[in-house]
Structure formats: C-alpha cells, structure tokens
Amino acid sequence: MKNYFQLKIALCLIIISCSTKLQAQDRVIEVTAIRNENKSVDFFYKKNMPGSYTIKIEFNGLTNTSAADHYEQVIEGNFGKLLTLRPTNKDLGISYGYKTSYAFGNSRPKVDSLFQYLFPFKKGAKITIYESGNVNEKYFGAEKPESWKSYSTNSKTADSVFSMRKGIVVNFKNEFQNDTLTKMVYTSKTNNIVIEHEDGTYAIYKGFKKDSFKVKLGDIVYPNTMLGTLNKFNNENYILHFGIYYFDNKAMFDSSKLIKKSNSPYIYLTPYFYTAEGVIKIVAKSSYITDFNESILTKEMTKKEIKQRLNSKIL
Known part of the structure; x- marks a missing residue:
C-alpha cells in the first residue's frame, strides 16, 4: 500500500x-x-x-x-x-x-502563549525596548487591530540581528538601499524577514541592510542564529522593528473583515522573553540585558539535531 x-x-x-x-x-x-x-x-x-x-x-x-x-x-x-x-x-x-x-499562513495554530523567546541580539547586550505605533492608524486613519503589539530598538551601531526562536524562513525582502537624502518619519521600504515557528506563530524582523542576510528562504534557524545586519535610518540610528503574531482563521479568506481590522489578518502576541533579569514581558521604554542558555537553544530541536549539536561541540 x-x-x-x-x-x-x-x-x-x-x-x-x-x-x-x-x-x-x-x-x-x-x-x-x-x-x-x-x-x-x-x-x-x-x-x-x-x-x-x-x-x-x-x-x-x-x-x-x-x-x-x-x-x-x-x-x-x-x-x-x-x-x-x-x-x-x-x-x-x-x-x-x-x-x-x-x-x-497556518489557519489552525496551536499557540504556546507561555513560550520564552530570546531578544534578537547577541548575549549580554543592553537594549531599550519601545512599543511601535500602528502605521495604518497613525498615518492613514484606519482602525488599529485590537491585539496590536510591535516593538522597536534604537542603536548607534550596525548591530547584528539574531533569531528569537527555532523556525523556518518563509519570507524575506532584500530590495532597498539606505536612503541618505530623504528625511523620513516612516517608510515602508524596509528589508525584512519572516520566520514561521512550530506552534503556528510568526516572527517578523524589519530594518536590515541590503544584502546583509545570513540565511535564505526555506532555511531552518535556531535560537540565536544570526539573520543579518541592521540598516541606518535617516543617517542617524539603526532601528529594528520586530513582533510576533499568528493568523486569524476567521479573516484569512474574508476581505470584509480585513477592512475592519486595518487590512490585518493577524492576532499579535505579548510574548515572554528570557533575559539576564529573568523571564519578563516587555515594559515599554525599559532596558534589559539579553541572555540565553542551553535549554532554550535545544528546547525545540529534534533528537537528531541535538545529537548533531553535541557532536559539533565535541569536535
């Protein structure tokens, strides 16, 4: 058979x-x-x-x-x-x-709302996290999704960005060069990457320098895998926008509901993050020190992946 x-x-x-x-x-x-x-x-x-x-x-x-x-x-x-x-x-x-x-998208996610994510920067980095406003609401008068939650960081250096959780690269945009002439408060022309997780959630990372990606479409990434390098915004700071969401199965095929939800079929998470201060939920404008440990790195690995990791450490 x-x-x-x-x-x-x-x-x-x-x-x-x-x-x-x-x-x-x-x-x-x-x-x-x-x-x-x-x-x-x-x-x-x-x-x-x-x-x-x-x-x-x-x-x-x-x-x-x-x-x-x-x-x-x-x-x-x-x-x-x-x-x-x-x-x-x-x-x-x-x-x-x-x-x-x-x-x-996965219309039947099994979301683990207690999952502990890593911050998308190298271990030991001190970062200040801000909550990002909704662009459609702020500039186009649209209704903000009820669950809207997006974060951002500012840096004076071109920091590397790392994955927050194991997943597969399902989408990325690598088109835009740094605009050194135009002063902007917002632009949609940002290079970004989307990673799908095992429970049907997705992480989006926005703000990469063109051609700085270290992964490609279809790659499996693990916690703390380097994704790319940040781009400069307005010739001043390097800004990363990131968020975690899953799909609203009632809206995926219903355009009338998308209009009411600012053209968004997403439900956003307020996730837990593993830090040097402990497991936290982000408080806007607060600073944290990034951290990770072996159990977080291997939590979603298969037995084969764990064995390969152990063998590589021995070598």
Whole structure:
C-alpha cells in the first residue's frame, strides 16, 4: 500500500508538470485529481514555497458521493494527498466540479502563549525596548487591530540581528538601499524577514541592510542564529522593528473583515522573553540585558539535531 501511494503521488506530480508547466511558474500551490479503478477520486497538492499555507476546495455538482461540498486544510510539506472522494454507488463514477483558493499562513495554530523567546541580539547586550505605533492608524486613519503589539530598538551601531526562536524562513525582502537624502518619519521600504515557528506563530524582523542576510528562504534557524545586519535610518540610528503574531482563521479568506481590522489578518502576541533579569514581558521604554542558555537553544530541536549539536561541540 505504501509503494502504491508513493507511485500515485509520483504520477500526480508528473501530470502536474506536463499539463500545467507554464501556469506552475506563477502558482504557489497546484492541485490535481486522479480517478482510481474503484471509482474513487484522490486529490493531491504540490507546494512551491516554504512554510504553511491554508488551502480551500469548493465543490459543485457533486453526485454519487457523500463528501461535503467544501474542504479546508493546512499544508506544510512540499507535496501530499489532500482528500479522497468515495462513490456511494460503487458501480458508478463520481461527477464533480471544483475550484481552489489558498492563503499564506497556518489557519489552525496551536499557540504556546507561555513560550520564552530570546531578544534578537547577541548575549549580554543592553537594549531599550519601545512599543511601535500602528502605521495604518497613525498615518492613514484606519482602525488599529485590537491585539496590536510591535516593538522597536534604537542603536548607534550596525548591530547584528539574531533569531528569537527555532523556525523556518518563509519570507524575506532584500530590495532597498539606505536612503541618505530623504528625511523620513516612516517608510515602508524596509528589508525584512519572516520566520514561521512550530506552534503556528510568526516572527517578523524589519530594518536590515541590503544584502546583509545570513540565511535564505526555506532555511531552518535556531535560537540565536544570526539573520543579518541592521540598516541606518535617516543617517542617524539603526532601528529594528520586530513582533510576533499568528493568523486569524476567521479573516484569512474574508476581505470584509480585513477592512475592519486595518487590512490585518493577524492576532499579535505579548510574548515572554528570557533575559539576564529573568523571564519578563516587555515594559515599554525599559532596558534589559539579553541572555540565553542551553535549554532554550535545544528546547525545540529534534533528537537528531541535538545529537548533531553535541557532536559539533565535541569536535
């Protein structure tokens, strides 16, 4: 049965490659259906980008099956099976039509609100943390999301930025050079990186110097992995904006709700941070000394990753 399933997936990917080669260049997720000898229909997906996506299939004209007319699933792997339509009358085939839609993000997160994050700077650094205002509310008169929470730091030096938790790099922008001529209070032209965590939360880090990234799309990073170097803002300070959020599953596919929430499908966390002073929740304009220990570094590692880390330390 295992070999049969693998053969069907391989056949599915060949069909996708041959029939939708041009379309595949633009689509993140491709779905195809395979009719089986027993009259059932298997649906498979292929995902062309890292990270979790939520996919929806809406059926129309379903006959000879008891399947629901809609289907939703969070997909993480590069390819796999979505569902099977089974015939009510095994002597007849299933008739159906369908359309698919998908959105970036995990719509079914299992958020660990007690998780202890690291500050995104090297151990022993003294940093002052500020709470950042919501740009849409401040400059465009939009309603701020109820849970809005974003942080920032200022520095006179081009500090390196480190990951706050293990995760996978699912998005980054590396386009913008430092603007040395224009005096600004805000700009959307910032290089940034997004990392997805195991529990379905995401961390965003904004303010990198162009081409300073030390990781690439799809990389797995660990706590205290160097991500890149900060860029200068207004030829004065080096500023990092960072925050942690997860997706509001009720808003991911509902544009009317996004409008009411300042075009944000996110719910923001007020996380705990591990510091030299202990485990804290940030108090705005307060200073902290960054810290980490071995248990935090290995907490989300697999047994194989822990073994590799021990071997590398021995060497």
